[in-house]
Every structure is written in C-alpha cells, then in structure tokens.
Amino acid sequence: MxxxxxxxxxxxxxxxxxxxxxxxxxxxxxxxxxxxxxxxPSRALARAFDRLLADPQALMLNPPSHELRRGITDLMAKRGVDCGPNTVFLTDGAQQALDLLVRLLVRPGDEVLVDPVTYTGMLMALQPSGGRASGVEGGAGQTMDLDALAKRLERGPRPAFIYTMADGHNPLGVSMGLDQRERLVELGHRHGVPIVEDDPYGWLDLDEEWLPPLHALNPDEVIYVGTFSKIAGPALRCGWILAPQGLRAKLSLVRDLAAIDSANLVQQALGDLLGRGELEASLTxxxxxxxxxxxxxxxxxxxxxxxxxxxxxxxxxxxxxxxxxxxxxxxxxxxxxxxxxxxxxxxxxxxxxxxxxxxxxxxxxxxxxxxxxxxxxxxxxxxxxxxxxxx
Ligand SMILES: Cc1ncc(COP(=O)(O)O)c(C=O)c1O
CATH class of the missing domain: 3.90.1150.10 (Aspartate Aminotransferase, domain 1)
Structure with missing residues (x-):
C-alpha cells in the first residue's frame, strides 16, 4: 500500500x-x-448518565450541548475570561483541539514557535502539516525567554502561531508570572502572531494563585484550549476551544472531516454535572x-x-x-x-x-x-x- x-x-x-x-x-x-x-466525579457522573439515559433521545445525534457550553462559560468566568456559550467550540479532548488548529493555521514550511521543551502531542500534531516546531531559547527548566522571542519575531519569518502553556507547563511543571504573561501577549499582538494557549493544568493551581490565563488578557488573539481530562477524567475525551468567530466556523468544517460531531452523550453528562455545580467539589x-x-x-x-x-x-x-x-x-x-x-x-x-x-x-x-x-x-x-x- x-x-x-x-x-x-x-x-x-x-x-x-x-x-x-x-x-x-x-x-x-x-x-x-x-x-x-x-x-x-465518578459518582456524580453515574447519576448524570442515569438521568440522561432514562430518555432514549439522549442516544440520538444531538447538537453540541448548550448546557455544557454554558457550564464552560461559567468555569472560565472564574479565571477572569468573559465569553459566551457561543464562543465555546467542543472537541474530543485537547489533543483533537491542537490537531484541528494545526490543520487550519499551519501551512507547509511554516514555523510554530514553542518553548525550548514542549508537549510531545503538539509536536506530533504538527507532523502531517509540513510545518515545524521551532524552540525559542530559554534557561534550563524554563519556558521561552521573551527577549529571545522578541528577536525571533522581529527577525522573521512570521510563524503560524506561538504555542505555550502558561500554567503547570508540560513537561517543566512551571507557571508564568503575571509580567511574563502580559509581555508574551503584547509581543504576539505587536507582531500580529496568534498565540495558542494549551491549558489542561490551569485548573490544578495547587497554590491557588489564579493568575489570568493568556486568553483573558487578549481574547481576540489568544486561542484557548481547555480539557476535562485532568479535572473530570481522561476517559471522557472532552475538551474545548475558545476562538474568534471566523475560526470557529472553520473548526467545525475540519472536525467534520474526521468525525461527525464530538462524543455528544459525554457532553450532555458533563453539561448536567456542571449545571448542578457538581464539578466544584471534586475539583477542590x-x-x-x-x-x-x-x-x-x-x-x-x-x-x-x-x-x-x-x-x-x-x-x-x-x-x-x-x-x-x-x-x-x-x-x-x-x-x-x-x-x-x-x-x-x-x-x-x-x-x-x-x-x-x-x-x-x-x-x-x-x-x-x-x-x-x-x-x-x-x-x-x-x-x-x-x-x-x-x-
Ligand atoms: C499540554 C497538554 N495538551 C494536551 C493534552 C491532551 O489532552 P486531552 O486528554 O484532552 O486530549 C495533554 C495531555 O496530557 C497535555 O498535557
């Protein structure tokens, strides 16, 4: 073959x-x-599935769960992000979100600027695109150095986007300070380069500092990727993207190439869980x-x-x-x-x-x-x- x-x-x-x-x-x-x-939240989810499956309609093709998108909006509000349910695009996890974004934003030959070490799944998602990850220099055990990033952006070529994790970086385990967040977002804006913020770990802020995600600092130019994998269970395969309207419409077109809609039953159960405020206790x-x-x-x-x-x-x-x-x-x-x-x-x-x-x-x-x-x-x-x- x-x-x-x-x-x-x-x-x-x-x-x-x-x-x-x-x-x-x-x-x-x-x-x-x-x-x-x-x-x-396994017991709360069991109750949610029970309630849902009492109605066979739950097993039919349903539109992306509004209740879940509303619940995500409320979650994001706690992190200082002001978005409506219609700005939430549901995916089968953050990995799928990264794949979809790469398909839409990376052309063959493009660079994506990343930290000196970065999430392997992002490197994998880039492979079929013909684009390549380029690590911005940083100190040992640190994310990209922003002076080095500024030089790269000034010198060119213009990257397709900057990819990073502001909280609980995978694999470094570090988080950015507020100054670093503000400067990174400002650099992206000044050079017209979008930022993809991958945020599975921001919800696990162990010291409860709750610095704003990059997306809160510039919702129009920072694309946010969230997931329930680390807070409700990786088996659920459910995540989300917050992106401007133009990109959202295209996201659903490319997603439909590989899968007709995302796992809708899981979305409904998570929507029920969030709607009842039952994620909070398990997250704590x-x-x-x-x-x-x-x-x-x-x-x-x-x-x-x-x-x-x-x-x-x-x-x-x-x-x-x-x-x-x-x-x-x-x-x-x-x-x-x-x-x-x-x-x-x-x-x-x-x-x-x-x-x-x-x-x-x-x-x-x-x-x-x-x-x-x-x-x-x-x-x-x-x-x-x-x-x-x-x-
Ligand atoms: C930084 C990062 N992005 C994305 C993912 C993929 O998450 P999901 O399970 O939602 O596909 C992971 C999973 O470990 C991750 O660490």
Missing amino acids: RLTGWAKRAETHPLRLLLDSEGRSDLVSFAIGVPPADSL ATRVELRRRRAWMLTALADHFSTPTWPSATWTSPNAGLFVWLQLAGVDAAARLPAAIERGVAYVPGSAFAVGSSEAELESALRLSFGGCDRAAIDIGVERLAEVLRS
Missing part, C-alpha cells in the same frame, strides 16, 4: 510504549500525566490531594537525589499541574528506561519533549508525574529510580 510521506516516516511514539506498560500492577508509573482517580478534592502528592514527591526527591551521589541534581517545584522536571548529569534517561521499567518504575525521558536540536541537552532530564501515585508508590518509586539511574 502506498502511504503518504509523513505516514511512512511516522514511528510508534515512546509515549505509546509507556501507555502500553501502564496496566502492570507492580509498576510505579511517574510516566503518564493523570489526576488522582479517587477524587474524580483533586487539588487537595495533588498538593499532598506534590509534597511527597518533593520530599522523596530531596531524600534520594541529594549530594554526594547527585551533586548536580535539580528539580522544579510546580505550583500547578502534575509534573516535576528532574535534571541530572551524566545519565542517559532514555537508555535507562527499559531497566527502570524492569525494576518497576516508569518515567518519560526528557528527550521525548525535545524540539529539534535540543535533544542532546535533554539526555539527562526526566519528567515525573506525581498525579497518579499515592504516598507509598511515590516513596518506593523514587527509591527505585535513584537506584536504577545510579547503576
């Missing part, structure tokens, strides 16, 4: 290999970015539990990755989201992964987030997700990790 060029080049991604080893009961997985299962419980898990992870890292064995180990202390970025020296994290999985601990090697030439520098870095592990798992997992990386 004759495949297209990019399909021929496409290989099974390392994240897929990790996903496939997830079910092992003896494995402590710091690999996948998941929230604590016990604090998700998720944040409380994540705060504990973050503390356990940081303590375990201090216990096992301190001097003298690891004189140059550093790690980020996230104030939002699920990730810690561990930077070591003299360790090939990707090469050690099979041995680590054998020993019963999984992580994502830093090189999975590399943008072009940054791969070599990331060899000794690891992304650790603390979201899916209780205290015992974190303690034993970090102990195994130190052991396997030392040997």
Whole structure:
C-alpha cells in the first residue's frame, strides 16, 4: 500500500510504549500525566448518565450541548475570561483541539514557535502539516525567554502561531508570572502572531494563585484550549476551544472531516454535572490531594537525589499541574528506561519533549508525574529510580 510521506516516516511514539506498560500492577508509573482517580466525579457522573439515559433521545445525534457550553462559560468566568456559550467550540479532548488548529493555521514550511521543551502531542500534531516546531531559547527548566522571542519575531519569518502553556507547563511543571504573561501577549499582538494557549493544568493551581490565563488578557488573539481530562477524567475525551468567530466556523468544517460531531452523550453528562455545580467539589478534592502528592514527591526527591551521589541534581517545584522536571548529569534517561521499567518504575525521558536540536541537552532530564501515585508508590518509586539511574 502506498502511504503518504509523513505516514511512512511516522514511528510508534515512546509515549505509546509507556501507555502500553501502564496496566502492570507492580509498576510505579511517574510516566503518564493523570489526576488522582479517587477524587474524580465518578459518582456524580453515574447519576448524570442515569438521568440522561432514562430518555432514549439522549442516544440520538444531538447538537453540541448548550448546557455544557454554558457550564464552560461559567468555569472560565472564574479565571477572569468573559465569553459566551457561543464562543465555546467542543472537541474530543485537547489533543483533537491542537490537531484541528494545526490543520487550519499551519501551512507547509511554516514555523510554530514553542518553548525550548514542549508537549510531545503538539509536536506530533504538527507532523502531517509540513510545518515545524521551532524552540525559542530559554534557561534550563524554563519556558521561552521573551527577549529571545522578541528577536525571533522581529527577525522573521512570521510563524503560524506561538504555542505555550502558561500554567503547570508540560513537561517543566512551571507557571508564568503575571509580567511574563502580559509581555508574551503584547509581543504576539505587536507582531500580529496568534498565540495558542494549551491549558489542561490551569485548573490544578495547587497554590491557588489564579493568575489570568493568556486568553483573558487578549481574547481576540489568544486561542484557548481547555480539557476535562485532568479535572473530570481522561476517559471522557472532552475538551474545548475558545476562538474568534471566523475560526470557529472553520473548526467545525475540519472536525467534520474526521468525525461527525464530538462524543455528544459525554457532553450532555458533563453539561448536567456542571449545571448542578457538581464539578466544584471534586475539583477542590483533586487539588487537595495533588498538593499532598506534590509534597511527597518533593520530599522523596530531596531524600534520594541529594549530594554526594547527585551533586548536580535539580528539580522544579510546580505550583500547578502534575509534573516535576528532574535534571541530572551524566545519565542517559532514555537508555535507562527499559531497566527502570524492569525494576518497576516508569518515567518519560526528557528527550521525548525535545524540539529539534535540543535533544542532546535533554539526555539527562526526566519528567515525573506525581498525579497518579499515592504516598507509598511515590516513596518506593523514587527509591527505585535513584537506584536504577545510579547503576
Ligand atoms: C499540554 C497538554 N495538551 C494536551 C493534552 C491532551 O489532552 P486531552 O486528554 O484532552 O486530549 C495533554 C495531555 O496530557 C497535555 O498535557
């Protein structure tokens, strides 16, 4: 069979290999970015599905749930975003949102400016487009340096868009300060370059600082991508885009190429959940539990990755989201992964987030997700990790 060029080049991604080893009961997985299962709204959703399915009409093709779009509008208002239900475009998760945006905005040969390390799913979404991600320089463990971004924008070529995560960055675990947010949005505006803000972790602001998302600072030029994956459950496959009207109309055209509408029953159930105010309690419980898990992870890292064995180990202390970025020296994290999985601990090697030439520098870095592990798992997992990386 004759495949297209990019399909021929496409290989099974390392994240897929990790996903496939997830079910092992003896494995402590710091690999996948998941929230604590016990604090998700499973019982409230069961009641919502029950209510819905009492009426067979729920199983018919229904228009995108107005109730859910209204609920998302109310959620966004709490983050300082003033939008109406009609500005919310529902998707099957944030990954689909990124794919749709790439299809509409990236032409072959275009650059998309990204942080020096970035979300692998964005790099994957770019592959079929013929565009390419270009990492803007930044310090170790940091998002793009805005002076470097300003120079890139002045020098050209004009990128299709700037892609970033302002809160709980994946994989770095860091969040932008207010000045940084304002300057980034101002730079995008000055150079006429849209920003795509990917925000799965803004809802998991563990320190409750609640700085405004970039979209709140300029709703016309910052396209916002949200998802229920980290706050109501990744199995729901439901997300949303906030975009100007012109783009929204085109979004539904490209989405219809691959799927007639999004998973509507899930949308209706989530709409019911939000309409009854039942997401709030589980979101608070998720944040409380994540705060504990973050503390356990940081303590375990201090216990096992301190001097003298690891004189140059550093790690980020996230104030939002699920990730810690561990930077070591003299360790090939990707090469050690099979041995680590054998020993019963999984992580994502830093090189999975590399943008072009940054791969070599990331060899000794690891992304650790603390979201899916209780205290015992974190303690034993970090102990195994130190052991396997030392040997
Ligand atoms: C930054 C980022 N964007 C998008 C996604 C995809 O989210 P979804 O499960 O909604 O497709 C993830 C998932 O981990 C993510 O970390």
